[in-house]
Structure formats: C-alpha cells, structure tokens
Amino acid sequence: MNASTRRHVAASPAQTRGRRTAAPGWPKVTLHLPLRDEQPELVRRTLDSLAALDYPDVEVLVVDTHTADPLLWEPVAEHCARLGPQFRFFHLGPFPGFRAGALNFALRETSADTAVIGVLKAGQVVRASWLRRLVPLFRQPGLGLAQSPLDYRADEPSRFNQIAEAEHATHRSDFRGLLPLSALPLFRAEALRLAGGWDETSMCPEMALGLALLRHGWDAVSPPEPMGRTLARDEFPQWQARRQRQVAGGMAVLRKQARGLLLPRDRSLTAPQRHGLLHGALPALADLLAITGLTLSLGSSAVAVIAPEDTAFPLALMPMLLLFALLPALRVAGHGWLALAGSAALSWRSGRAAWQGLLGGHVSRNGGTRMEKLLLLGIALASLGVALANPWGGERTLWWLGLLAVQALPGVAALAVASTARRGTADHYAAPAFHRTMA
Structure with missing residues (x-):
C-alpha cells in the first residue's frame, strides 16, 4: 500500500512467490486504475x-484521490x-x-521498461485474454492506441440501464474509433509520454489525448x-454529466483544430482522420441545432404574443424548426425505441454542451432535470400565450402549437427517464458488503 507519504507495505512470501515473471516476446504492461469515492466492492471485482x-508481465497502479472516507479506500489498499x-x-x-491528474501521477510512477499502458475505471471487469489478444497489435511500429469495446450491462439491468445501453450503442461508431472515449484503451507507452500525458485543463482529457496522438502521427x-x-450502475445525473463532458470536450477539440479539419492543405491530420472527427461530431451538431431551434421558437412565440399584428416571419421558419427538432430522432432511427428515449432525454443537455464546447464556456459536472423543467415551463407559457393571442388565425396557430409540442418531447423524455432511473434505484437491492479482514 502507498499512503500519502507513499510508503510501501512489504509483500508476504506467498505473494512474492505468486508474482508473474517476464516471458520472452511479451512486453511489460502497466494498467492504471484511478479512483475517487468508489465503492470497494466494485473496485475489488x-x-x-x-x-x-x-499475461506474463503486468503491473497495476491504483491511484486514489480526494477520497476522505477510510472505509472506502482502506479496504482497496488491503486488497491490493x-x-x-x-x-x-x-x-x-x-x-x-x-x-x-491521477493518471499523470500514475504515468510518472510507471516502470521505465513498460511498453504498453492501459487505463480502466472501477467496475470494469476484463476478460482474461484481453492483453494477449491486443498487445501483439503493438508490433506495428506506428500504432499508438488499441481499444476494445465494453459490454455496458449491469448484473441486473433495470429499464434505465437498458435505455442507457441502447443510447450508448448509437455512439459506438462516433469518431470511428479514433479517440479513447468509453472503451478499454491500451496505449504505447512511448506515444503517451511523447504526447505529454493527459491534459488536466481539458473538459474531456480522453479526446484531447486522442487528438494529440493523431497529430503526432x-x-x-x-x-x-x-x-x-x-x-457500475449509472444514475441519471452521472449519465447526463458524462455525456455533457464528452460532447463539450469533442466540440472544444473541433474548435481548437478547425484549421486542420477544414483546410485540405493542412497536413497535420490525414483525410480519413479529418473525416472521422467530423463524423463523430454529427450527433452533437444535431442536438445543437435542436436546442437552437427551440430557442428560436420561444423567441418567435414571445414576438407573436407581444406584436401579433406583425408575425408572418415565424411561420416561414416552421419547416426548418421542425427539421431541427427531428434531427436527434432521425440520427437514432433503426436503433429501437429505447435508444430513441435515451437520445431524446440527453438531447437538450448535449445541445447546450455542444455550444459550450464551441464557445469555450464552463461545462457543469452535474446532471439533473432543472434545465429540462425550466425549458418545459417556458414552452408551456409560450403555448398558452400563443393560444390566447391567436396571431395567425386558428389553423396556422395550431400548427405553431404543434411545433412547440414536438420540441417539448426531449424534456418530457428526460423527466420520464429520470423517473425510471429513480424507481430502478429504489428497487435495486444493495450489493454484498466488502468486508475487511482482520490480521
């Protein structure tokens, strides 16, 4: 165990005898597991x-930061x-x-003879053949990153887990595998060090590192x-917050690298890399247009209520606004209604995060339904005002009210999915306790 003073606890003779020894032809692998307030049972598994x-030569560095409760980190230290x-x-x-920051600390503590570095999260359980299957890929001299997907399945999947998994499946082709997002990444140690490690200032360090690897060739x-x-069982706020960071980080990467993406003469990215990055941004751009269209509709509704005698212009926007509202649903067409519910529930948050990433604004690390409730209240007030003012006559006013109803669906979906998640959490029995052993 290493405490804050980083003192080592001596291993017992039985542990020393069980240590793997290096085997010819198999490079050393170091796995990094950063923790913060994680449940010991998930970490143990x-x-x-x-x-x-x-695998014959592997070491694991477990780095716990910001965890104040000894009942969370001490059992993990003892298990290590x-x-x-x-x-x-x-x-x-x-x-x-x-x-x-925790991953950069682990990188500094990594043995100098390590050739491949992997990164995991608490609650991820890997197959025994993981390293034997992927490490040989690094025999290719120019390979810097190899990542395999994860099955996002809880032990007892609730309806919310099914929605989250279905929504996640719609993003598995985002960025065409170029960036380490929600997978099991393995890095060439040389590539990770040459890229400068992890960007501690980025909204999404995984994307910043992935792009740095690409730009280094x-x-x-x-x-x-x-x-x-x-x-790991995601709760609704954590699910939202993770997607917000991913979207904002991805759009921030695109903003910073706009020159390399848009100018063909810029050779820092290859054509397939530019195409892959732009393809990965399409879901976020769809959500960005959807929330932009909603903002335009609310503004147009206010104008129609205040000045009903001069409101012909908003009607001309209806086809475009309806298309913007339907883009997130069209993106997940063919993935089933669970994916549609999940995509709709995240749409407004993702659209706001896309704007924040493009403009360089602060991205919240929290989730919830406050934003959705406020927007739904705004839509309800706008609908009531338009219905009472009746600025376009009966039929055309009904069309506008129908547009507002369609644009309200993401908010309704967010409240419904959040309610489903709360019911699932209440019905789920507690995981078996992780008992500490006494000497």
Whole structure:
C-alpha cells in the first residue's frame, strides 16, 4: 500500500512467490486504475479480473484521490496488498487535475521498461485474454492506441440501464474509433509520454489525448470484439454529466483544430482522420441545432404574443424548426425505441454542451432535470400565450402549437427517464458488503 507519504507495505512470501515473471516476446504492461469515492466492492471485482489476466508481465497502479472516507479506500489498499506486489496502491488525498491528474501521477510512477499502458475505471471487469489478444497489435511500429469495446450491462439491468445501453450503442461508431472515449484503451507507452500525458485543463482529457496522438502521427485501431464489461450502475445525473463532458470536450477539440479539419492543405491530420472527427461530431451538431431551434421558437412565440399584428416571419421558419427538432430522432432511427428515449432525454443537455464546447464556456459536472423543467415551463407559457393571442388565425396557430409540442418531447423524455432511473434505484437491492479482514 502507498499512503500519502507513499510508503510501501512489504509483500508476504506467498505473494512474492505468486508474482508473474517476464516471458520472452511479451512486453511489460502497466494498467492504471484511478479512483475517487468508489465503492470497494466494485473496485475489488475490477482488481480480481486483473489478477486473473492470462499475461506474463503486468503491473497495476491504483491511484486514489480526494477520497476522505477510510472505509472506502482502506479496504482497496488491503486488497491490493493481498493480490501481490504487482498491485501498487497510492492514496493521495486532495490532488490537482481530477482524473487526468491521477493518471499523470500514475504515468510518472510507471516502470521505465513498460511498453504498453492501459487505463480502466472501477467496475470494469476484463476478460482474461484481453492483453494477449491486443498487445501483439503493438508490433506495428506506428500504432499508438488499441481499444476494445465494453459490454455496458449491469448484473441486473433495470429499464434505465437498458435505455442507457441502447443510447450508448448509437455512439459506438462516433469518431470511428479514433479517440479513447468509453472503451478499454491500451496505449504505447512511448506515444503517451511523447504526447505529454493527459491534459488536466481539458473538459474531456480522453479526446484531447486522442487528438494529440493523431497529430503526432500515431495510428489507432479498434477491434470489434468486447474484451470486458462494466458492472457500475449509472444514475441519471452521472449519465447526463458524462455525456455533457464528452460532447463539450469533442466540440472544444473541433474548435481548437478547425484549421486542420477544414483546410485540405493542412497536413497535420490525414483525410480519413479529418473525416472521422467530423463524423463523430454529427450527433452533437444535431442536438445543437435542436436546442437552437427551440430557442428560436420561444423567441418567435414571445414576438407573436407581444406584436401579433406583425408575425408572418415565424411561420416561414416552421419547416426548418421542425427539421431541427427531428434531427436527434432521425440520427437514432433503426436503433429501437429505447435508444430513441435515451437520445431524446440527453438531447437538450448535449445541445447546450455542444455550444459550450464551441464557445469555450464552463461545462457543469452535474446532471439533473432543472434545465429540462425550466425549458418545459417556458414552452408551456409560450403555448398558452400563443393560444390566447391567436396571431395567425386558428389553423396556422395550431400548427405553431404543434411545433412547440414536438420540441417539448426531449424534456418530457428526460423527466420520464429520470423517473425510471429513480424507481430502478429504489428497487435495486444493495450489493454484498466488502468486508475487511482482520490480521
């Protein structure tokens, strides 16, 4: 165990005897597991899956930051000590840089002879063959990143889990596997160090690092076979917050790299890389247009109520506004109604995050339904005002009210999915406790 003073706890003879030894032809792999206020049982299951890896030379660095409750981090430290000296635990307390800062600390603590570095999250359980299947890919000299997908399935999936998984499936082709988003990434250690590690100032450090690897000329591959699954149960606010950071970070990357994306003569990105990045931005752009259209509709409704004698212009906008409202649904067409519900529930948050990423604004790390409730209240007041003012006559006013009803659907979906998530949390029984052993 490593406490804040980073003192090592000696391994027992039994642990030392069980340590893997290097094998010819298999490069050393170091796995980084950053933690913050994680449930020990989820961490234990992740660590046990890493201990069962069928690979001859692997070490695991567990870095816990900002966790004040000893009942959360001490059982993890003790479990690392039981697993053997290849599992090194660090408890740093308050530490700058959030997750990126913890990963940069782990990078500095990584052995110099490490050739491949992997990054995991608490609650991810990997297949024993994960490293044996993917590490040989790094025999390609120019490969900097190899990542395999995860099955997003909880032990007992609730309706909310099913919605979240279905919505996640619609994003698996985003960025065409070029950036490490929600997968099991393995990095060439040389590439990670040359890129400067993780950007602690970025809204989405994974995207910032992924683009840095691309601009340094490293290739990336994404084998389609899942090499693990996640056991962590997302709650609705965390689900929203993660997508907000991903969208805002992706759009911030596009804003900063606009020259390389739009100018063919800029050779810092290849044509396939530019195409992949722009393709990955399409879902966020659809949500951006949807919330922009809603803003225009609310503004036009206010004008129609205040000056009903001069309101012909908003009617000309109706086809465009209706198209903007339907873009998020059209994007997930063919993925089923669960994906449609999830996409709609995230649409307004994603659209706002896309604007924040493009404009460089602050992105909240919290989720909830406050924004959705306020917008739904605005739509209700706008509908009531238009109905009473009747600025275009009966039939055309009804068309406008129908447009507002369509634009309100993402807010209704967000409230419905949030309610489903709360019911699922209330019905879910507690996971088995992770008991500490006494010497």
